[in-house]
Amino acid sequence: SQQGEEDPQALSIQEGENATMNCSYKTSINNLQWYRQNSGRGLVHLILIRSNEREKHSGRLRVTLDTSKKSSSLLITASRAADTASYFCATDWGGYQKVTFGTGTKLQVIP
């Protein structure tokens, strides 16, 4: 079963705009990660935020984590057409990374 749910399911924006997607999860976690997937195939790891962190930046990406609400958000600033992809949040718990993925947000960036 899926642990998390991303919101919205689909998002369409113009190039240069910011894109925000959210993730909610159900159980306590060690880490939360965001992945990108192009064309339904290879998953690319974007960023990891630990349960004791609240915000993290990597290039044009900004991730926040609110463990009290069991939610996270991914912000992509100054979007590009190449950012068009599906984005998944994934959570892990326990002594190893038994990662559970959400259902994904499909982002389309229009040039």
Place this chain on the structure above:
Amino acid sequence: GAGVSQTPSNKVTEKGKYVELRCDPISGHTALYWYRQSLGQGPEFLIYFQGTGAADDSGLPNDRFFAVRPEGSVSTLKIQRTERGDSAVYLCASSRTAQETQYFGPGTRLLVL
């Protein structure tokens, strides 16, 4: 260096047949994971190997599914008596240790007719 590779890229088989899907992890990665992704869904965990042993196989849907990693490197996911519902993309990932980031392969798209 080389990433995770999976073969074949695509596999079409008939209902009831046996299939094997192969995963070559990144060299030196001790942890290996298999996931299954159905259309429009996120990947779902199947099994995790630490070295040669299956440390967690709780995601395998039934006893038709089996995976091995005999030398702690290459892994093979085996599906017996395939059913149409097994059609999906099967993803493999590896990580240097169990606590580090997983790197995914491109997947094998399985279609059972």
